[in-house]
Amino acid sequence: MIGKVINIQQESKIQYLIQQLNAKGIYKGPKGEQLHSMNYFSLVSLLAVKRAVES
DSSP states (O other): HHHHOOOHHHHHHHHHHHHHHHHTTTTTTTTEEEEEEGGGGHHHHHHHHHHHHHH
């Protein structure tokens, strides 16, 4: 049960990151991979770089 809750929370975070990246015009990773195939930390890094470049 606890594993499922953690997994759902992690999936929610991933979906939020993907939405944020899509809002900034990013639909694929740096190597052309689908955002849905990237892990949480890769998505966080990609969003952080995009935000840093914009500022």
